[in-house]
Amino acid sequence: MKPKLNDVAKLAGVSATTVSRVINNHGYLSQKTKDKVFEAMRELHYQPNNMARSLQGKKTRLIGVIFSDISHPFFGELVSRIEKLLFAQNYKVILCNSADDPQKEREYLQMLMANQVDGIIAGAHNLGIEEYQQYGLPIISFDRYLSDNVPIVSSDNQQGGRLATQALHQAGAQKIAIFTGKNHAGSPTNGRREGYEAYLKTAQLTPHFHEIPFEWSPALKMMTIKKILVANDYDGVFCSDDLTALLTINVAKQLQLSVPDDLKVVGYDGTALIRNYHPDLTTIEQPLADISELLVSLLLQRIADAECDLEPMYQLPVKLVKGITA
Amino acid sequence: MKPKLNDVAKLAGVSATTVSRVINNHGYLSQKTKDKVFEAMRELHYQPNNMARSLQGKKTRLIGVIFSDISHPFFGELVSRIEKLLFAQNYKVILCNSADDPQKEREYLQMLMANQVDGIIAGAHNLGIEEYQQYGLPIISFDRYLSDNVPIVSSDNQQGGRLATQALHQAGAQKIAIFTGKNHAGSPTNGRREGYEAYLKTAQLTPHFHEIPFEWSPALKMMTIKKILVANDYDGVFCSDDLTALLTINVAKQLQLSVPDDLKVVGYDGTALIRNYHPDLTTIEQPLADISELLVSLLLQRIADAECDLEPMYQLPVKLVKGITA
DNA sequence: AGTGTTATGTCAAACGTTCGTCATTTTTAT
DNA sequence: ATAAAAATGACGAACGTTTGACATAACACT
Numbered sequence: 127m128k129p130k131l132n133d134v135a136k137l138a139g140v141s142a143t144t145v146s147r148v149i150n151n152h153g154y155l156s157q158k159t160k161d162k163v164f165e166a167m168r169e170l171h172y173q174p175n176n177m178a179r180s181l182q183g184k185k186t187r188l189i190g191v192i193f194s195d196i197s198h199p200f201f202g203e204l205v206s207r208i209e210k211l212l213f214a215q216n217y218k219v220i221l222c223n224s225a226d227d228p229q230k231e232r233e234y235l236q237m238l239m240a241n242q243v244d245g246i247i248a249g250a251h252n253l254g255i256e257e258y259q260q261y262g263l264p265i266i267s268f269d270r271y272l273s274d275n276v277p278i279v280s281s282d283n284q285q286g287g288r289l290a291t292q293a294l295h296q297a298g299a300q301k302i303a304i305f306t307g308k309n310h311a312g313s314p315t316n317g318r319r320e321g322y323e324a325y326l327k328t329a330q331l332t333p334h335f336h337e338i339p340f341e342w343s344p345a346l347k348m349m350t351i352k353k354i355l356v357a358n359d360y361d362g363v364f365c366s367d368d369l370t371a372l373l374t375i376n377v378a379k380q381l382q383l384s385v386p387d388d389l390k391v392v393g394y395d396g397t398a399l400i401r402n403y404h405p406d407l408t409t410i411e412q413p414l415a416d417i418s419e420l421l422v423s424l425l426l427q428r429i430a431d432a433e434c435d436l437e438p439m440y441q442l443p444v445k446l447v448k449g450i451t452a
Numbered sequence: 453m454k455p456k457l458n459d460v461a462k463l464a465g466v467s468a469t470t471v472s473r474v475i476n477n478h479g480y481l482s483q484k485t486k487d488k489v490f491e492a493m494r495e496l497h498y499q500p501n502n503m504a505r506s507l508q509g510k511k512t513r514l515i516g517v518i519f520s521d522i523s524h525p526f527f528g529e530l531v532s533r534i535e536k537l538l539f540a541q542n543y544k545v546i547l548c549n550s551a552d553d554p555q556k557e558r559e560y561l562q563m564l565m566a567n568q569v570d571g572i573i574a575g576a577h578n579l580g581i582e583e584y585q586q587y588g589l590p591i592i593s594f595d596r597y598l599s600d601n602v603p604i605v606s607s608d609n610q611q612g613g614r615l616a617t618q619a620l621h622q623a624g625a626q627k628i629a630i631f632t633g634k635n636h637a638g639s640p641t642n643g644r645r646e647g648y649e650a651y652l653k654t655a656q657l658t659p660h661f662h663e664i665p666f667e668w669s670p671a672l673k674m675m676t677i678k679k680i681l682v683a684n685d686y687d688g689v690f691c692s693d694d695l696t697a698l699l700t701i702n703v704a705k706q707l708q709l710s711v712p713d714d715l716k717v718v719g720y721d722g723t724a725l726i727r728n729y730h731p732d733l734t735t736i737e738q739p740l741a742d743i744s745e746l747l748v749s750l751l752l753q754r755i756a757d758a759e760c761d762l763e764p765m766y767q768l769p770v771k772l773v774k775g776i777t778a
Numbered sequence: 779a780g781t782g783t784t785a786t787g788t789c790a791a792a793c794g795t796t797c798g799t800c801a802t803t804t805t806t807a808t
Numbered sequence: 809a810t811a812a813a814a815a816t817g818a819c820g821a822a823c824g825t826t827t828g829a830c831a832t833a834a835c836a837c838t
């Protein structure tokens with residue numbers, strides 16, 4: 127059997143109360159007793175039962191982290207950073223891959239409630255507003271509007287869209303398309319599209335929109351991209367994520383189009399993976415370190431004080447990372 | 453305040469005992485009462501408090517999943533699959549990025565114990581054996597020896613090493629190097645190295661070993677690779693992971709070496725990311741779907757019956773995925 | 779010796795469930 | 809009508825910990 131508080135007490139030759147006091151650093155304690163107790167805890171490999179503690183009203187120090195899928199490099203990197211920051215603050219992460227499925231997201235939410243998490247960081251894309259309101263829990267959202275009292279952390283998607291389009295234009299492109307995911311309300315790609323449109327307007331160029339649903343398989347995406355490139359004579363494409371940009375480049379190669387000579391390409395996200403392994407790709411870098419720090423720090427503020435008022439929206443600056451594809 | 457079992461009981465007009473019986477489907481229950489209770493639960497958005505339940509000896513249905521870093525695409529994909537499989541069985545994942553740091557790994561282990569997890573899936577690389585034994589908990593390991601009673605799931609690294617080397621050789625390479633991580637005992641890359649060596653022996657070729665520590669930054673790795681390629685006239689390189697293979701290809705490009713004409717390259721892992729976005733790369737594909745299913749299924753068996761005996765080692769077959777780099 | 783501070787102990791209630799025991803009521807089958 | 813089966817209820821102990829109330833002991837300082 128696992129050792130309990132009482133076993134520690136016996137071994138240390140003190141009362142259970144004293145052990146609890148030592149653990150919680152509560153009331154008067156002599157150094158000698160503390161030492162004895164810690165020693166006994168070590169000897170028995172005692173770990174206080176968190177279930178019992180949080181039944182007592184203590185925090186669980188569990189945080190739910192919901193993203194569509196951490197096998198996507200962007201979310202993988204983001205969640206990895208979030209987990210590290212939280213662990214450093216003695217919080218644990220319950221991982222939720224919502225797969226952009228509203229039903230799964232709902233189940234996750236219920237599960238997280240049942241597990242008494244202290245808070246949630248959500249970057250999922252599907253649920254209606256109400257569902258997030260009914261749980262009176264600290265929540266911070268990444269890049270997505272959930273509800274009025276849920277602060278959003280995001281990067282400046284419009285600015286990113288402008289920068290990307292500008293890069294294409296300044297590299298000489300004149301007929302510039304944008305490839306985005308489906309544009310449901312609240313989706314982050316909307317901002318990118320707006321920035322694209324805004325820049326083209328000032329440059330007096332015509333926008334060309336193409337939707338390539340995020341959840342499609344890469345093979346299907348490639349087919350679609352091929353059709354699009356064949357049917358049009360674009361000389362520049364702004365892809366609203368880096369992976370699509372890689373596909374576009376692959377398709378261009380298949381079509382014997384030289385990048386950047388015949389076709390210029392700019393991606394979006396700029397994860398470490400892309401910067402390290404595809405330095406050629408010109409892309410818009412989201413400040414992942416800042417984003418994760420802000421998400422965590424806001425959440426911890428909300429946990430410490432549920433009433434503390436936070437901005438409804440924190441928008442972090444993005445930057446262009448020049449490769450050679452535009 | 454969150455609704456409790458008693459609130460449900462009141463609303464449904466039954467006793468607390470009955471509500472508990474309904475939740476646990478225990479004893480005689482009429483359909484009518486069940487309906488009433490479920491209705492009340494729904495109305496109140498009631499979620500049983502898992503802390504209280506597991507204090508009662510119920511399972512927590514929490515699983516600790518320890519890998520070095522999910523921002524690495526291989527681990528990201530593996531952990532994503534594991535999480536999905538576990539969630540489908542109503543288990544939740546506590547995510548642990550050990551960063552290959554023994555101290556962090558130790559802290560994670562203690563934290564998981566404190567949180568009463570039902571089991572652990574570990575793919576980390578650092579801890580001594582003893583530490584995993586002292587907790588009498590179901591554990592399954594990925595690709596790494598932890599302790600005699602911890603089953604290992606891995607792919608056939610030796611076979612992978614042989615296949616990779618064979619591919620290089622059959623593509624015409626004669627002077628074939630291997631780039632691996634540091635070879636501490638129990639590391640999966642050892643098997644790959646052995647396969648490499650074994651194949652070269654039968655082909656009567658000389659092995660050339662180079663260590664490129666896994667934890668180095670990509671920039672540092674590239675520098676090292678460049679030095680190695682400049683100092684030797686290899687015409688084939690087997691990289692023990694795909695990302696290093698990408699770096700090697702990038703370096704080759706810098707050195708004006710044509711791949712595969714001047715230099716053939718084979719990677720290792722074959723994640724969906726690589727297959728989708730780098731179909732050119734010849735690589736050894738680890739069967740991630742089978743691996744994750746096996747990891748989860750073995751763990752659940754051990755949880756269901758701590759005494760059930762499992763093989764000490766499950767080795768799944770790998771396969772060569774032909775690209776054009778070898 | 780007296781006072782105040784610091785250190786420890788005993789005891790018990792509380793957290794939200796589960797589950798066994800026992801009792802009672804309702805339903806069903808004969 | 810009667811017995812057996814099915815359905816519910818009331819009650820309370822237990823899970824491992826925290827915490828407050830209260831008591832008492834040890835110690836330092838005048």
